[in-house]
Amino acid sequence: MRIAIPVADGKLAMHFGHCKEFAFMDVDPASREIHKTDMVEAPEHQPGLLPRWLAEKNVNQVIAGGMGARAKSLLMENGIQVIVGAPAEEPAKIVSDYLAGTLQTGTNACDH
Numbered sequence: 282m283r284i285a286i287p288v289a290d291g292k293l294a295m296h297f298g299h300c301k302e303f304a305f306m307d308v309d310p311a312s313r314e315i316h317k318t319d320m321v322e323a324p325e326h327q328p329g330l331l332p333r334w335l336a337e338k339n340v341n342q343v344i345a346g347g348m349g350a351r352a353k354s355l356l357m358e359n360g361i362q363v364i365v366g367a368p369a370e371e372p373a374k375i376v377s378d379y380l381a382g383t384l385q386t387g388t389n390a391c392d393h
Contacts, residue, residue: 282308284379285340286372288320293369295346298326304372305338313380315373332356344375347389365389 286293287300294300300323307317324334332355335343343356344364353363366386367375378384 282310282342283338283340284308284342284344284376285335285338286344286367286375287323287346288372292371293344293346293367293375295369297343297345297348297352298331303335305340306372306376308376308380310380313377315376315380318373329355332359332361335359335361344379344384 284306286304286306287297288294288302288304289300302320302322305319305321306315308315321338324330332352335356336359340361342362342364344367346365346367346369348363348365353365356363364379364384364386366388367384368387375384
């Protein structure tokens with residue numbers, strides 16, 4: 282399974298479409314382990330680009346702080362599951378909490 286986390290300054294970026302980079306984390310849900318993390322520069326912002334780009338990178342899941350309804354819909358159309366409302370923490374902590382079933386999410390930080 283590959284999880285993508287939008288990142289700014291080493292922590293989850295609260296606005297999905299305007300992050301500087303993504304943490305791509307290859308994980309094993311059965312063992313709850315992170316096997317590999319790659320930091321990849323995000324493409325320049327263009328409406329509708331990120332869902333297709335993430336699908337091309339074999340992402341199965343996005344965990345974000347905030348995301349607009351259109352982006353969420355496009356991600357799901359590309360077969361990518363979405364969790365919003367995650368805290369601005371380091372990607373490894375977010376994914377570890379998610380795999381352990383202890384990730385605390387709040388409200389979607391983005392309303393467009």
